[in-house]
Amino acid sequence: xxxxxxxxxxxxxxxxxxxxxxxxxxxxxxxxxxxxxxxxxxxxxxxxxxxxxxxxxxxxxxxxxxxxxxxxxxxxxxxxxxxxxxxxxxxxxxxxxxxxxxxxxxxxxxxxxxxxxxxxxxxxxxxxxxxxxxxxxxxxxxxxxxxxxxxxxxxxxxxxxxxxxxxxxxxxxxxxxxxxxxxxxxxxxxxxxxxxxxxxxxxxxxxxxxxxxxxxxxxxxxxxxxxxxxxxxxxxxxxxxxxxxxxxxxxxxxxxxxxxxxxxxxxxxxxxxxxxxxxxxxxxxxxxxxxxxxxxxxxxxxxxxxxxxxxxxxxxxxxxxxxxxxxxxxxxxxxxxxxxxxxxxxxxxxxxxxxxxxxxxxxxxxxxxxxxxxxxxxxxxxxxxxxxxxxxxxxxxxxxxxxxxxxxxxxxxxxxxxxxxxxxxxxxxxxxxxxxxxxxxxxxxxxxxxxxxxxxxxxxxxxxxxxxxxxxxxxxxxxxxxxxxxxxxxx
Numbered sequence: 001x002x003x004x005x006x007x008x009x010x011x012x013x014x015x016x017x018x019x020x021x022x023x024x025x026x027x028x029x030x031x032x033x034x035x036x037x038x039x040x041x042x043x044x045x046x047x048x049x050x051x052x053x054x055x056x057x058x059x060x061x062x063x064x065x066x067x068x069x070x071x072x073x074x075x076x077x078x079x080x081x082x083x084x085x086x087x088x089x090x091x092x093x094x095x096x097x098x099x100x101x102x103x104x105x106x107x108x109x110x111x112x113x114x115x116x117x118x119x120x121x122x123x124x125x126x127x128x129x130x131x132x133x134x135x136x137x138x139x140x141x142x143x144x145x146x147x148x149x150x151x152x153x154x155x156x157x158x159x160x161x162x163x164x165x166x167x168x169x170x171x172x173x174x175x176x177x178x179x180x181x182x183x184x185x186x187x188x189x190x191x192x193x194x195x196x197x198x199x200x201x202x203x204x205x206x207x208x209x210x211x212x213x214x215x216x217x218x219x220x221x222x223x224x225x226x227x228x229x230x231x232x233x234x235x236x237x238x239x240x241x242x243x244x245x246x247x248x249x250x251x252x253x254x255x256x257x258x259x260x261x262x263x264x265x266x267x268x269x270x271x272x273x274x275x276x277x278x279x280x281x282x283x284x285x286x287x288x289x290x291x292x293x294x295x296x297x298x299x300x301x302x303x304x305x306x307x308x309x310x311x312x313x314x315x316x317x318x319x320x321x322x323x324x325x326x327x328x329x330x331x332x333x334x335x336x337x338x339x340x341x342x343x344x345x346x347x348x349x350x351x352x353x354x355x356x357x358x359x360x361x362x363x364x365x366x367x368x369x370x371x372x373x374x375x376x377x378x379x380x381x382x383x384x385x386x387x388x389x390x391x392x393x394x395x396x397x398x399x400x401x402x403x404x405x406x407x408x409x410x411x412x413x414x415x416x417x418x419x420x421x422x423x424x425x426x427x428x429x430x431x432x433x434x435x436x437x438x439x440x441x442x443x444x445x446x447x448x449x450x451x452x453x454x455x456x457x458x459x460x461x462x463x464x465x466x467x468x469x470x471x472x473x474x475x476x477x478x479x480x481x482x483x484x485x486x487x488x489x490x491x
Contacts, residue, residue, distance in 0.1 A: 045141065045226040046331065047292040048354050049213075049283070051276060052101075052230070053269075054094070054149060054237040057302020058324045059309045060269060066307050069266040073277030074328065077296055081330030082339045082377055088401075089300040090347045092315050092322035092392060093117045093461055094151045094174055097299045097347055098232075102132045102152055102163065104351025104368040108391070108451035112153055116393055116460040120173050120183070125158020131363040133351040134228060135164025140360035143225040145216050146170065148209045148232035156196035165230075169194050169212045176234060178205040178241040179249035204243050206235050206268070210275035214282045221286045228354070231279070235272040238303070242267030257467050265305035290332045293357060295350065298325040304468065310423045316462045318390050318399040318408060319425055334378045343376040343383040344401060353377070389447050393460035400444045405429075407440035414441070 059065035063075040063083065090100035090107055095117035099107040103126070107113025112124050126132070134144040145167035146160040153159065155172035171191040173183055181200050183191045192200050201208060213231050220227040240260030241249050244267070276296070283289045301322040302308050303315045313319025327345065329335060348370040355362055356372045375381040390399040398409040404420040416429040416437045430437045465473045 045359065046357055047220070047226055047288060048137070048142075048228045048358075049217075049279070049292055049294045050228070050230045050350065051279070051294065051296045052148075052232045053272060053296075053298045054232070054234055055300065055303040055306070055315055056236060056269070056298035056326065057306025057308040057314070057321065058311060058326055059307040060236070060298075060302055061273070061326055063328075064326050065309060066269075068262060069270055071269065071273040073273045073280060074296055076277075076280065077294060077328045077330045078338075080332065080337050081294070081328055081335050082341055084327040084329070084341050084343065084345055086342050086344045086383075087297065087325050087327030088323045088344070088346045088388065089298065089325050091116065091390065092300045092317055094149075094299055098150075098152050099126070100346070100348040101299070101350060102126070102134075103130065103366070104133060104348050104355075104362070104370045105366065106348065106369045106389070106451060108454070109369075111452065111456060112158075114452060114454060114457040116457075117174055118151060118153070119459065120154075123154070123157075125153025126163055128162075130163065131366050132163045132165075133354060134160070134230070136351070136355050136360055136362065137228050137358055138164050138166070140355070140358045141226060142358065143220050143223075143227040144230075145227070146230040146232065147212045147216070148230075149174075149176075149234055150232070155193050159193070159196065161196060167195070167216065170209070170232065171234075175237050175239070176205060177239055177249055178234065179246045181205065204246075204271070206233060206243070206271050206275055209233055210278055213279055217279070217282060217286065217288070221288055226358070232299075233272050233275075236265055236268040236303075236305075240264045240268070240305075243271045260305060262305055293329065293331045293354070295327070295329050297327040297347070299347070301325060312424055314463075316392070316394060318392055318397040318410070320406075320419060320423060323390065323399075329377055331377070336380060339380060341376050341380070341383065343373065343381075344386055344388065345371065345373055345376075346388055349373050387443070389444060391448065391451075391454060393454050393457075394462035398444055398448075400440050400447075402440055402443075405436065405440070407437065407444065409441075416440070 061071040063078040091097040099113035160168040238256040308321030311320035313321035
């Protein structure tokens, strides 16, 4: 496991004065590099705004099917860009999936990616010097920032500033109270960081994330610096607190298992949508919308109040509902408005895609496991059949998708589904297509042999009968298993 590292002197907090001063000082060097053809001129490079929800189900936005509220600003992105209908998370929980997003590789290649998820007490993070989407774009001339949730290692020793992000404002763990900005109860530790310094600001967390994003957009635009803004909202992750629930938060927070309802969940999503609208409006005002790639997606499948139709399963499960996520991409003049793609894609694909669009290069010592989606997005290229893999320690889950087929194992039960014609995963084709079933099971084991062993990390988060009534304990399952699930730490 990694040990604590010394914070580099280049790490800075997000302040307007230090930002403008640093970028102004770097401008002559940047111009010299351009004159030597080191990189295309900044105006030719697209900006990237990566908007990510937390625990959002496939149908939790109205353009994907949510019925009890609307998300007009996210819907606008779909109307002006492309909606991906076969987008997957790399994992059904936070840390593992976010590791894949940051590295562009299967999370099982690093120790931190084995955590399902980090619980807050582990001294672990990405290996020192491991390339990330931020460090790779930085080499291509980009300014980089992460606003919101990190959860790929403790801050500051394994925080974003260690791995190529110039700026960080947010929190390092799995969740934060939306009003008190504490981890758990009101008397617990403050969870907000501005760079490598603990700092609190009053306000609803979703609003603050958008405000910081808009401020950085203005700064980068003023200095004509192409940028990557990774905007990781906490919403709609628990605690279940809408923008009008500050009094409840001050009374002790809202427990994941003892609170929440569809109305509160909807209020949380709608507030995030409203703030995304503010970000888009500011992009229009700054005149940068045309050459900015905007992605909206989720880190993993939905939790208890999510709509995952037409799939079954939710967070912590390798059923489609735990993995299939909304994904929308807008890049005016490059992506056809109102288009849809059925290309199978994963969270780890965004790094090679962004690097390709920016004219950068992936470090050959750390080849990506992801797919460059540029052709699918900008040329409406026909879907390319691909093989993708998952594993999850709780309930010994394994899965593989090959074309339209998905092999799935949960404990000792194994299945073969056609998830295109049977998205509910009901009709088991195992005995109708035994050769295909056998081949996929064997290919999974071959792939798994190239990854780190999962027993390097013991904990794996899951739901049990004590938390969710629909996870009732079947007859014949030992009570100890149910009790162990009930005692698992919350993520």
